[in-house]
Amino acid sequence: MYRAPVDEIAFTLKHVCGLDDLQKSASHQDLADDLVDAILSEAGRFAAEEIAPLNAVADQHGTPLADGKVTTPPGWRELYRAWIEGGWNGLTASPEAGGQGLPMMLSAAALEMWNSGSMAFAIGPTLTMGAVDALEKHASPDIKAKYLEKLVSGEWMGTMNLTEPQAGSDLNALKARAERNEDGTYRIFGQKIFITYGEHDLTDNIIHMVLARLPDAPAGTKGISLFLVPKFLVNDNGSLGKRNDVRAAGVEHKMGIHGSPTCTMVYGDEGGATGWLIGEENRGLACMFTMMNNARLAVGIQGLGVAERAYQHALNYAVERRQGKAPGDKGEGMSPIARHPDIKRMLLAMKARTQVARAICYACAHAIDMANVAEDDTARRFWSERASLLTPIAKAIPTDFGVEVASLGIQIHGGMGFIEETGAAQFLRDARIAPIYEGTNGIQSIDLVMRKLPMSDGAHVKGFIAELRAIADEVKASNRPEFGATAERLAASLRDLEEATDYMLTAQAEGRIADALSGATPYLRVAGLALGGALLAKGALRSAGEPAARLADRTLLARNFCETTLGETAGLKSDILLSAQSIQAFDAEAQAS
Amino acid sequence: MYRAPVDEIAFTLKHVCGLDDLQKSASHQDLADDLVDAILSEAGRFAAEEIAPLNAVADQHGTPLADGKVTTPPGWRELYRAWIEGGWNGLTASPEAGGQGLPMMLSAAALEMWNSGSMAFAIGPTLTMGAVDALEKHASPDIKAKYLEKLVSGEWMGTMNLTEPQAGSDLNALKARAERNEDGTYRIFGQKIFITYGEHDLTDNIIHMVLARLPDAPAGTKGISLFLVPKFLVNDNGSLGKRNDVRAAGVEHKMGIHGSPTCTMVYGDEGGATGWLIGEENRGLACMFTMMNNARLAVGIQGLGVAERAYQHALNYAVERRQGKAPGDKGEGMSPIARHPDIKRMLLAMKARTQVARAICYACAHAIDMANVAEDDTARRFWSERASLLTPIAKAIPTDFGVEVASLGIQIHGGMGFIEETGAAQFLRDARIAPIYEGTNGIQSIDLVMRKLPMSDGAHVKGFIAELRAIADEVKASNRPEFGATAERLAASLRDLEEATDYMLTAQAEGRIADALSGATPYLRVAGLALGGALLAKGALRSAGEPAARLADRTLLARNFCETTLGETAGLKSDILLSAQSIQAFDAEAQAS
Structure with missing residues (x-):
């Protein structure tokens, strides 16, 4: 069970993290308080009623790969359809591309609740939003026309392909290669690992954003280009054409987020996957950083989302479970463990860390938004620097706290916390990746x-x-x-x-x-x-x-x-x-x- | 791969934790340094060569229950046989019962290495040793004659049955009941949960130590008695008789230690399980505390054992894995990540916590041994108090450190740490129970x-x-x-x-x-x-x-x-x-x- 803490989220946005600054800006003057409340409450309802009940199912089912196809957990196709039909996928995308043009602060708040519902589910759309962001900022008008609307609506999903076995934290070592075709397209070759939602059955097409090197590229990160590689080529009328030369060669067996397929992707086994350049040749890393900075905040929000869910789970247990007698408890029989000082200590530590994570994430989103709406260079520079300063903090602290809170949650459950059916262990297993990925x-x-x-x-x-x-x-x-x-x-x-x-x-x-x-x-x-x-x-x-x-x-x-x-x-x-x-x-x- | 840190263990025993105090005592004057070294080195060899290779296998296989029978992981029956043939099961038991009468310090050191090999394996014999301890101190000569030797040799294993669904930390709430038979035996009824190695295929018989209440017992913990309930009744000639009325009704699906079957045990479904009183009626808790105090140290040692293994695993990876360039590194290409300051920080944190856990556990074992060998009341009182003071610390700090070290180990592995095949995640999943059980x-x-x-x-x-x-x-x-x-x-x-x-x-x-x-x-x-x-x-x-x-x-x-x-x-x-x-x-x- 998960209850979306809509009131606390709204308070934090409005009174701690400066949503009103945005509401005063020219870009978001239509963002009235009642619209904010309506969005939060509807996002919270969707998270609690639609997503949250499928979290444990997905953990047990995983995402098996057979004959190159990944099956998502039972109920996830329907969930995803309801999700895109609700218009949730395009919250922050520009209205021109069919998005709602809402500030990052609101998207952060909604993303918190979706991650509380299921981190393994929420991470998929997060990557699509990253791809949208990169295309909006760096793609040619043709590419935008072909892909953007369908990614914004969620009809297709997007991925980020950076990591290779020898190139994790250090992208200098990246080896995937791209060769120029006569017609301006490229042939992409190589293996990418740890590709989140690299293959799945939620959408008819998957749009891969892939880092690769041209034959004449300089060494190191200054020789990396970004390519768009669709799973199915797209005809000029928007219909799907032939299958591209990219396939999932494996799905990882992970400690957590079992509902999120983590794929090994192989490009170009049969002559080269067809790709389109995004931005300029050899400037791919700059494009990728557009996606990565927001992705870092999004990962911080995963830590926050899991922390909130783990706190609620432990609190509910502590109120129900009775053992021993708390000091000063005059009631009948054993006390709810929620009355024992040591349990209260842990609950407070969980609650405070969760609220700290929330406020830091929203403060970071606020800075990003303020930089976007700034009307002069001084303000733009100030808020860009603030966003830059807060991004690593908003990635690391909430994800560390996510692990700490989930672990405290297990402890509060005692022996039951170690039993998978209880659900507390999944939060720790899921949360443990967040301090690792996205840097x-x-x-x-x-x-x-x-x-x-x-x-x-x-x-x-x-x-x-x-x-x-x-x-x-x-x-x-x-x-x-x-x-x-x-x-x-x-x-x-x-x-x-x-x-x-x-x-x-x-x-x-x-x-x-x-x-x-x-x-x-x-x-x-x-x-x-x-x-x-x-x-x-x-x-x-x-x-x-x-x-x-x-x-x-x-x-x-x-x-x-x-x-x-x-x-x-x-x-x-x-x-x-x-x-x-x-x-x-x-x-x-x-x-x- | 695991290398038993025999030198560091020997140094810690001898020069940090006072093994020489024991060697000077009348009880252990035969314990020469070369005997100590030989035991440590052979225990280390067994841990590294026999146990450690089966740890991941056991994690994957688990201990499925079908038709009331639990199957242990592939290779475990042979491993257990080799274990008891090596005489490891009776390290601390008295020579009269076929044990080696060694001090707890040596047993702690060996147990560390076995837990590094596999926590899920090492916990089984630990419970048998607890049962041996309780029988040696509290059982009648008849019971001793019938059970002790086979438990010491490891031909049979023992269990501890305390927890019930409503009685975890608070044993006042215990409901299992015992009724007197005419012949001096008892009929035991009730359900026990979280029973480690409650059912398995390693030995022909399993000797359950069960807490239950007599019909006329006072309320609370002063009305609890301890009973011995064998899986198979034992004939006077030592052969196995009829199946007792006790069965495993379920095996838990846990976050970790998958190789250790955690059973729900049902007593008396068919008229009552036959049990024998250990110690006096209504004084069962005192007998159980004999087992539990040493069990607390043994759980601390689990945290230590897993920490050492996780440290070695992360160190080996950090030396092999190359990413980026460490400051001041003049070598070719990318640096081993073991040269990056932030990785070194984590490795040092892991190593120091492991050594702290080791020294605390051995210091606690030393105090227990010193209380046992004390020749006057002053010394006995001093060392009993010291053991009492150190036991909660030796349970909690090494188990908390076990979790911290295992989590750092995952972090050092980066994305690979989250992939189960890497092995780092298992250490965290296994270690997470140790801060919970045994109090x-x-x-x-x-x-x-x-x-x-x-x-x-x-x-x-x-x-x-x-x-x-x-x-x-x-x-x-x-x-x-x-x-x-x-x-x-x-x-x-x-x-x-x-x-x-x-x-x-x-x-x-x-x-x-x-x-x-x-x-x-x-x-x-x-x-x-x-x-x-x-x-x-x-x-x-x-x-x-x-x-x-x-x-x-x-x-x-x-x-x-x-x-x-x-x-x-x-x-x-x-x-x-x-x-x-x-x-x-x-x-x-x-x-x-």
Whole structure:
């Protein structure tokens, strides 16, 4: 069972993450509050009633491959049809292509709920949206005319083909090749692995976005081009033509998201798959990054979605299950375990992490939207930098939290949590991929430290920290005893973040790259925790007009997170400052030999 | 592939955890160093060559139940036979019963390696050893004569039957019942769940140890008796008689340890299973605790065993897999990922946690052994208290670390980590049960805070902290720059532990039970981390006579752990002191409604 937390989502969008900034913009002035509420409530209904009941079925069934065909789990074809008929696939695509032109913030909110329903289902359309994004920004008018509308409607789905066995995090090593045909098309050859929804039975055609090298391309990532390779060639009248030379050679047996077919794709076994260039030759990586940045946020939202579902699942169990007697419980018989302090500790940790993940994801979506609607260069630059700063945090923190929350959920279930039928284990098995794909969280940390902190000579990150400090000051000034030590703990974590930031900027300025890389992972966590604490506190501060119970809930949550989890930052800061030496002195290869 | 770390295990036993104390005792004076080395090396060989290759097979095959019979994975019957023929089953049992009478320290070391080989395999014999322990201490001479030798040799296996659907952590709710027969035997009725190796094909007979209530028993845990219920009745000449009225009604579909059959056992469907009382009527829980305390350490060792295996697996991958270019790497082409600082950070975290888990488990085994060999009341009391103090820590920290290490191992493998064939995912799926069973880690924390800290009016835990402080002082006095900030960080964590201990003792003295319970989990972690840091440092200090590379390795590991992970304790201490208020104010039931 899943209940879409529509009210909390709406509050977070409106009062924590600045949806009103967008509503004031020329691009989204029609986005009235009641339209927002209607979209959220309908997306939530679809997630809870249509998607969520099929999540466990898909886990058990998987996506078997036979004779080159992948069968999706029972009920998924009907689910997908209902999904596209609801118009959900084109939320953010431009109205010209048949989309609804809604901001990323709303799409992020809807995506959260769909991922709570089923991460394995929601990931498919996410990739199609990435393909739409790349085509809208980089494809020729002919290509757009042929593919865009059907991808936006969801009649066809899209994929991203980057990874090869030897080229995972490092795309320099990419080997798939493309040869020019006389007619301007290309012949594509090579093997791609880990291709999500590379083959399936949900749509009649599948549009693969494939990275490959031309024969005369420069080495490394500057010699990579992006091609569109449809499963079935498309005639000029839009009907399907002959089968292209691409096939699924295998489906992976994974720890989780069993409903999502992860395929090995083979291109060009029979003379070459026909492909069309997207953007310019050798500039494919730039096109791919368009898709990847939004995909990083989308993966963060997977962590968030699974966390919310796992929290609800554990909460329901804790209220029903009775064992022992909680201190002070005067009721009959055994207490619901939800009354035991140690269980409450875990539930609070789950709830706070989920809400932090939500606020960080929506804040990142807000920055992306603001960059898109900006009307002058200063604003565009500011919000682009903010989106760049937040993207690695919004990918890594919610996905780490997804794993932590799902694992706590298992713990609350006790022995039942280890039994698959209970459902709690699936959340951990599903969530565990999110810190890995779309750039591992280690790579996100490196991106944050090496590429994002130095933006505007460090001025952007410092301004960001100052904004967070203003929230801590506001908590302090509010003088509400219910906040406990929130203001002090938040201020302390922000000092840790500031100190760690200075260390990172100095290390890079002095060319101590290995020092910066050694501390990147704890640095990202400090930044994410401090940001999370500030956003929870902001939620409590902005709840003044809300019902008293909501205000009390949000204050309690901010307080608990700041008094418990934020305590990590002091240790992490020391870690960043101290551990580079031992890490660099560690000769892992000598250990193995 | 698994290589038994026999040298590190031997060093930890001898130079960190005090095996020499035992060798000086009257009970174990024959335990020469070369005998220790021979046992370790042969146990390691068996684990690496015989057990480890069957771990993945068992994961895939599981233990299907059909017509009341459970089939163990291919190769397991032969493996079990080789195991008992090697005499491994009776390591710690008394020589009178055919055992080898070895101390728990050696058994712990061997058990570590068997769990590295396969946790699902090693858990079976662990339960038999628990049954042996209970029978040796509490059974009548007749029962001993009939069952002990065959359980010690491993010809038969044993089980523990505690849990029922409504009685998990809280055994007060236990309902299984026993009725007296005229002949002094009992008829047992009821259903037990989560019974490890409750049914299988490894041995001809299975000896169930079952908790049940007599008709006139007092309510609660003071009315529980322990019964021996064999699968097949045993004739006076030792041959098997008729089938007893007990059967496996189901095998659970679990997240991990698929090779270990987890059964629902039904007693008395056809008139009552014949059982024999062990110990006195209504005193069953005391007998069961004999088994459970050692079982808690054994579960800690599962976490350790899986951690070591996951570390080796990730290390081997990191050395082979090449991606990108590590800073300062002057080699050709891509670097082994083992050279990237972020990967080295993770490998160090895995290695340090594994070694901490090892040292804590062996220290706990040492305390149990010392209590057993003590020749006067003072020593016996001291070491009993030490074993009591360390048992919850030795259960919880290594099992939490097992999960953390296995999860880091997946992360190091990147996308491959999520693919089941890689093997990394199995370690996390297997390890995830260990923080739950034999008393959840939350219950271990409550046991530590509520029952163990108050021992000798708090004097025991304070003496324990003083011992750890002496290690920090010794690090400082050593003046070795290679230790970095080890001494300072360790001293700081010990101050955190001291302050948190005072808080807990005061809270209990003032009757603020809910406050103590609210902070129990972070308290156990502070204690475990501080102990772990001290034991790593001790290892480095005692390596002075070892090869230079070993000294350098151990110093680096202690330093890295103290400079990174020990940083957690400051935040955890604040958590303990601050969070009780928000936890108690949290009304989880209101959240669910």
